[in-house]
Amino acid sequence: MSSTYGKIIKIATFGESHGVGIGVVLEGCPAGIALDTDFIQYELDRRKPGQSRITTQRREADEFEVLSGVFEGKTTGTPIALLIRNQDQRSKDYSHIATQFRPSHADYTYQAKYGLRDYRGGGRSSARETAARVAAGAVAKMILQHAGISVNAYVSQVGKLRLEKTYQEMDLAQTEENAVRCPDPEMAQRMYDYIDETRKKGDSIGGVVTCVIQGTPAGLGEPVFDKLHADLGKAMLSINAVKGFEYGSGFSGVELYGSEHNDAFYTDETGKVRTKTNNSGGILGGISNGEDIYFRVAFKPVATIMQDQDSVNEAGEAVKVQGKGRHDPCVVPRAVPIVEAMAALVIADFYMRHKATQL
Amino acid sequence: MSSTYGKIIKIATFGESHGVGIGVVLEGCPAGIALDTDFIQYELDRRKPGQSRITTQRREADEFEVLSGVFEGKTTGTPIALLIRNQDQRSKDYSHIATQFRPSHADYTYQAKYGLRDYRGGGRSSARETAARVAAGAVAKMILQHAGISVNAYVSQVGKLRLEKTYQEMDLAQTEENAVRCPDPEMAQRMYDYIDETRKKGDSIGGVVTCVIQGTPAGLGEPVFDKLHADLGKAMLSINAVKGFEYGSGFSGVELYGSEHNDAFYTDETGKVRTKTNNSGGILGGISNGEDIYFRVAFKPVATIMQDQDSVNEAGEAVKVQGKGRHDPCVVPRAVPIVEAMAALVIADFYMRHKATQL
Amino acid sequence: MSSTYGKIIKIATFGESHGVGIGVVLEGCPAGIALDTDFIQYELDRRKPGQSRITTQRREADEFEVLSGVFEGKTTGTPIALLIRNQDQRSKDYSHIATQFRPSHADYTYQAKYGLRDYRGGGRSSARETAARVAAGAVAKMILQHAGISVNAYVSQVGKLRLEKTYQEMDLAQTEENAVRCPDPEMAQRMYDYIDETRKKGDSIGGVVTCVIQGTPAGLGEPVFDKLHADLGKAMLSINAVKGFEYGSGFSGVELYGSEHNDAFYTDETGKVRTKTNNSGGILGGISNGEDIYFRVAFKPVATIMQDQDSVNEAGEAVKVQGKGRHDPCVVPRAVPIVEAMAALVIADFYMRHKATQL
Amino acid sequence: MSSTYGKIIKIATFGESHGVGIGVVLEGCPAGIALDTDFIQYELDRRKPGQSRITTQRREADEFEVLSGVFEGKTTGTPIALLIRNQDQRSKDYSHIATQFRPSHADYTYQAKYGLRDYRGGGRSSARETAARVAAGAVAKMILQHAGISVNAYVSQVGKLRLEKTYQEMDLAQTEENAVRCPDPEMAQRMYDYIDETRKKGDSIGGVVTCVIQGTPAGLGEPVFDKLHADLGKAMLSINAVKGFEYGSGFSGVELYGSEHNDAFYTDETGKVRTKTNNSGGILGGISNGEDIYFRVAFKPVATIMQDQDSVNEAGEAVKVQGKGRHDPCVVPRAVPIVEAMAALVIADFYMRHKATQL
Structure with a gap:
């Protein structure tokens, strides 16, 4: 129930941070789409660790294998299974938390829910699972391409550094030009420096990703x-x-009067x-x-920090959890392709569902 | 697909603003719960129109009929169907929009999706549908009572008037003491006056509801x-x-460092x-x-205002849509029981789902 | 979970044999279909009790009310709710089984599942629930009519009286010409007599319904x-x-060789x-x-008989359950429209689902 | 939608007959179950090809890899993914049907549904997919073991050879003692000889599997x-x-009177x-x-036979499809573990679902 998403375009992900690997089964992809494996790899590369000094130093090539659903390069309408094997899993880095609970981690x-847990890197609760979503999202983007729909996300806030420009005021093609994935080069540099400073302090910081469809x-x-924004919201959350x-207008829209907020209709030159x-x-x-559909997604600071923290162990005894392991000082640069992937999956799902409502 | 919510505790709502009525079928309610029909009516009364000068003047008693699922006062484990007949449906108030599109309404x-629509009061898109949710939510609250779980919402913002106190700093029992449903009496009065002024201007204003579980x-x-907050988010959206x-911490949490944001564990005196x-x-x-689980929900200003607005009709021609019909100048006072209802349904669903994961 | 059926065309039924009534919410019906309420009533009349000497003498007009989903005579794409109120509910006929378990009833x-039950006429387990299915099935038939698909069922066996003719050898329009709903008039008469004799003995007998799509x-x-026949099978079961x-070929097909059973392809004159x-x-x-899609559905003899039977009560004590209440001596004549309804719902669901798989 | 089964214990299968492999993701398995991989392999071996002269000669070790969901030998409550790679895929055996339609195959x-197809061995429509079900079913059996529930199937009919003994009259432990999987040794030998003769004729024959829970x-x-037998039926179909x-009593029960068919209740010595x-x-x-729950499942004769058959190609032209490829002359001996697997999955699903209905 919990690892499945979607109604028509449906994904089931599996895998843990330090197990054999991560994977996804995508059902409901229409037949006859040329599966662009280079594009899937490109999307995975955008998410993968070790991209720059401001991302985690875990080394994962995140290469994937297509296990099913494709014949002679085209989708067949049957489930597409993709597998990404784990490589750089320094599981022993986690032995110190085998019986300790890291603050603000799962x-x-x-432990409370299942009575046991795979403690290595958070097991199933690790964001490593999102690699599977990005792979599936790449397939969803191929479906959307047939419909002329594009999905673009970017970093719009890091800590208190908030980009005031709207997406219309920038060239979103610039997003991939810097390590932060902010399409405003000057702000991108300020964000980069801020994240790097945070990293040096052994700390982490939050941020916001904006997405435009x-x-x-x-x-x-x-x-x-199943309102469109309700499903987008669930997918993001x-x-x-x-x-x-x-x-x-989001939270800021609550301050407006209806006469300010309402969007007047008109007919354009094309009718x-x-x-x-x-x-x-x-x-x-x-x-x-x-x-245009647009939304903002708030990410908290990463829970893993390079500082000792107060906590308890499984026996309920007070402990100091050591600041160890590899982590991102700020998650938003790598979150950009994840947000896009989930948005693409939601829109592709509704695109196909819509067909089922038409006589 | 679209009028159904939940996995175990599952609701299907039906009905339109100016049709026969509004209803809900709730499946998955455990057997043996004493169905408190007075409480269902109490919850409906909290949502119903015409409560005060700052809510819509439509008159609906919102009395309901239990159609099924109850025997000798107790739930039987089979679907509980509840029906609320419409009474004060001045449908002719809407004849002017039979072929016009109201700005920021559906x-x-x-029309684009279905090729036709019940234009009277928005038909299915009307918030009148939420009466059915409130009735179902009342049943969900009865389930939660067995589990010792409570759900309380209140108005925490109207326009720019934002309550800075946290829920711990107020007595939530005060929420029902005023028409705004803000547990801070002084702020409640300011909000009330602000909404009333807005109403007199023929305008509307947004707001925020905070909920605590x-x-x-x-x-x-x-x-x-199916993360708990992802489903809560979808339900609210x-x-x-x-x-x-x-x-x-929400959007404001993105500005914090991990060292500030992380919640340290400890063991309390009870272990x-x-x-x-x-x-x-x-x-x-x-x-x-x-x-405690707590969250905030942003509501836009109501789209119906008592002012003429630019729009187009079905033929694409420019028209002025007249400011007519009855409406709420601010939706949040009546939204409080709706937020609670959806939260109760989500938590009750997860409460029952959790049982299905335990051997 | 249990009172809902379908993926796109989805129904949720509610109601008990001796409660307020029986109803259904049908979601996913495309917009723009003229809702033929006379046809819905016609279908309900085919299923209703009291049609002839060989059906139960309970008197129910089975009139229905459309609660939602229709505007100016056309479906709007939103949930269609239909309600059939119970009328002739002689609940006191059932007081003798308030604490006794009738053999081969639910x-x-x-009681074992829920710890309590509405014993009046079987409550939710009564076949009275199928009235809701027939109403929904009538809507499904309207959808199928747009696709040129027809669904026809008939009685092909009563006890040991088995119709050897195939559906191609008969005129299915004859089905409604007799009380048994067997399109072979001579066999219909034999079946009628057999059922009537069984009735006079205070007994019941099983039968088979054949359906052709x-x-x-x-x-x-x-x-x-979700193979087409797997979903048809579940719906029938x-x-x-x-x-x-x-x-x-069903069970008899197991006796054939592959060389006899395989259906050779050819291209007809139309290509x-x-x-x-x-x-x-x-x-x-x-x-x-x-x-043509065709299948057979086996119905056991009705569990209610006019004879005293050995059983136990809630305390586990041996009792004689009296033969009381009104019942059908053979269920298949009234089952014909039910089989058609469920088949129509399954096919309509797949018809709409198929659209969602096409790019 | 179509490759997923279950509500709580939920499986999604993937893979094709001649692709990379076959796999399954099983969700909803409770945490803390010791995963017996030897038992999974044992079950796969019961289904695998090449077991005897009367099964297909395709050689597949059907070894599997656990990709996720298990930590230190125990299930973690997260999805269990299992992968079986294909080995002996003589795809060129199928080049003759690249553009031809085999009679009574899919x-x-x-082709009609998707506009293209993986023709090699039937692709996704091949019964090779059932290897994934058997692997998942083995996990379901481990869940059922905790509940003291057993599932045993056996061959009860091959062609016209029908076992008249009931399951109570035989020792089901004998089922695995012969290649046919019939617990009656004498009948098993007759069935074996009959299948072998059929094989020599280049033909195939149907059969029936009986299952007891x-x-x-x-x-x-x-x-x-979601009646228990309705879901069992769908799973089998x-x-x-x-x-x-x-x-x-099934189809034969229709011939009985209610007075013969009803099962009288009594209280046994244990209460x-x-x-x-x-x-x-x-x-x-x-x-x-x-x-005891028991049911019978009818299997048609395998569509692949070693004889030339009339058919058409994609262009609609009449062709002779050659009798080539490897196949089973009778599918029921290998179907026994598949029937058990699906039954175990259904029962395990209902077992967990039942918990979610109890307060």
Whole structure:
């Protein structure tokens, strides 16, 4: 129940941080799509550890194997299984937490729920699981490409450094030009320096990823519970370390009057119904209206820090948890492809679901 | 697919704003619970229109009928169906929008998706549907009572008026003492006046509802996709007018260092593992840790305002949509029981799901 | 979980034999279908009690109310809720079984599962629930009509009286011409007499319903677990009193050699790929091949008989359960529309699901 | 949607006959179960090809790799992924059917549904997929062992050779003593000879597998749609080549009077409520009553035969499909562990689901 996502385009992920590997089974991909394995690898490379000084030093090539669902280079409509084997798993780095609970990690809650846990690197609770999502998301992007829909995310905040420019004021193609994945080069440099300083202090810092979906036709999303933004929100909140989600005007929109917030309709020169403003974030009543969909995702500071911390062990005794292991001082640069992957999966799912509602 | 929510405790709602009525089928309720129909009515009364000068003047008694699932006052384990008939449906108030799209309403997107729509009061897209959720949520609260879990929400922001006190600093029993549902009497009055002024201007304003869940044992929630906060987030984002969700430290947590944000564990005098702070909002890795769960939900200003607005009609022609119909100048006072209802449904669902993971 | 069926066209039923009524919420019906309420009533009338001497004498008009999902006579794409209120509920007829378990009824197993039960007429376990299915099935038939697909069932066996003619050898329009619903008039009369004799003895007898689905395009059904016949089978086995399901050659096919059983392909004059024989029952690998789909459903003799039977009460003491209450001496004549309803729901679901697999 | 089965204990299979391999992700397994990999291999060996002269000569060791979900030999509550790589894939044996449709295979329907297909050995439609089910079923059996529930299947019919003895009259431990998997040694020999003769003729023959589930407590199964036997039926019908399912008295029960068919309750010496007969097959109203559950599954003759057959190619032209490739002359001996696996998965799922219905 818990490792499965989606209704038509459906993924089931498996694997642990320090087990054999990480994988995903993607069901519901239409037949006849040319599977671009280079693109899947490209997306995995965007997420993989060891990309720069400000990401974790764990070394993983994150190469994947296609186990099923493809014949002569094309999807067959049957489940696509992808496997990424773990390589650089220094499990002994974790022996000190075999019986200790790291603060703000899932060690304690997994123990409480299951009575035992794979403590090595957090086991199943590790963000390493998101590699599987990124691989599946790459397939979802291929589906969306057929529909002319694009998904682009970027870092818009690190700690108190908040990018005030909107996505329309920047060239999103710049996102991949720097290690932080912020499309504003000057801000990117400030963020980089800030993260690097944080790293040197043995600490971590939070951030925000903004995501923009363009090219969505009007009509995607389902009324009531499966509103488009509700599923986007769930998908984002399911990513490790996420603490908040807002779309369109979001939390700041609560301060506006209705007369300020409402998006007036007009018909453009091509005869298409458009809105003059987009406080709605491209979604009305849970259904896309054809405008850009955009949202922000808040990530807390990574729980692993290079400092000793107060905690307890399985026996309930007070302990000092040592600051050990490899970690990211700030998760958002690597979170960008994860946010895109989950967004692509949600939109692709609704795109296919929409077909099932049309006579 | 879209009007159903939950995995074990599962609801399916139906009905439109100006049709026969609104209803819900709740499946998965354990047998043997005394169904307190007075309590269901009490919860519906908290949500119903016409409560005060600052809510819509539509008159609905919102009385319900139990259609099934109860025998000799007790739940039988079979589906509980509840029906609330509509009464004060001045449908003719809506004839002017039969072919016009109201800005920031779902008129246009329903038309785009389905090719036709029940335009009367928004039809299925109306927040009237949430009456069904509140009725179901009342049942969920009865289940949670057996588990010693309580759910309490309150208004924490209206426009720019933001309550700075935390929930621990107030008496939540005060929430029902005023029309705004803010447990701080002084702030409640300021909010009330602000909403009333907004109403007189024929405008609307947004707000925030905060919710606190207490008494949850450690272990609820499922890893990976069905994280406890991910499902809470989806449930909240599925409520009409919601634009954002954050739990624990939320968006403000991104500005903290890990060393500031991490919640240190300790063992309390009863031998229970606790955390000294609660930036985690009671959830680690998607699973409850036994601390209070708390979150904030952002509501946009109501789209209906008493002002003429630019828009288009079904033919794509520019029109002025008249400011007509009855509406709430600010939705958050009535949203409080809705937020509680959805939270109760999510927690009850995870409470029952958890049992299914234990050998 | 248990009162919901389908993936896209999805129904949730509710209600008990002697409660307020029986109902259904049908989700996923495409928008724009003219809802023929006369047809729904016609189908309900085919299932309703009191049709002839060989059906139960309970008097129920089985009139229904449309609670939602329809606007100006057309479906809107939102949930369609239908309610049938109970009328002739002589609940006191059941007081003798308040603490006794009727043999081969669900009294004991509901008690074991839930710790309490609505004993009146079997409560939720009563076949009265199937009225809701028939109403929903009528809507499914309207969807199928748009696709040129028809569903026709008939009684092919009562006790040892087995109709040897195939469906191609009879005029299925004759099915409704007699009380037994057997399209062979001579056999119908023999079956009628047999059932009536059984009734006079205070006994009951089993039977078989055969169903034929025509006009299905090739390609419906999903590989592996959701094979078209697997879902048809589950749907049929979910009907009260059903003990078996077989499609195409069924159980008798096991006696054939592959060289006898295989259906050779050919291309007909219109260029369509056809099979010369149809042992496959119109389904290959779980996917329709465009030939007629046909299957047989076995119904046990009704458990209620007008004879005293050995049993135990809730305390485990030996008792004689009296032969009381109203019942059908043979369920298959009234089961015909139920089988059709469930078949129509399954096919309509796959018809809409198929769209979601096409790019 | 189509490669996933179950609600709590949930499997997703992947893989093709002549691709990289076959695999399964099993979710919902409780934590703390010692994973007996030898037992998984034992079950796979029971299903694997090349066991005797009467099974296909394809050589597959069917060794598996545990990819996730296990730590220090115990299940962790997270998804268990198992991978079986293909070895003996003589894909060129299938080049002759690259554009031809084999009679009574799924070649044509996959082509119609997806517009392309992996023709090698049937691709995804091959019964090789059931290796994944058997591996998952072995895990399900480990769960059931904790509950004291056993699942045993055997061959009860091959062609016209039908075993008249009931399961109580035989020693089911004998089932594995012969290549046919019939617990009656004398009948087993007759069946063996009959299959071998059929093989020599280049033909195939159908059969029936009977399955018995013992030790189930009263209360498993869900009312209405997810009746225990309805899900068992769907699971069985999802197995390749299955044409029918009946439980308890099944199709033969339709010939009985209610007075003959009803199972009288009594209380045994231990105070347990029992039934004197078991025409109900251990299930009343879709819920287990504590008696043995038993059912029969009909398998058609294997579609691959060593004879030339009439068919058409993708262009619709008449062709002779050659009798080539390796195949089983009768599928039931190898189907025994598959039937057990699916039954174990269904029962384990209901066993865990039942917990979620108890307060």
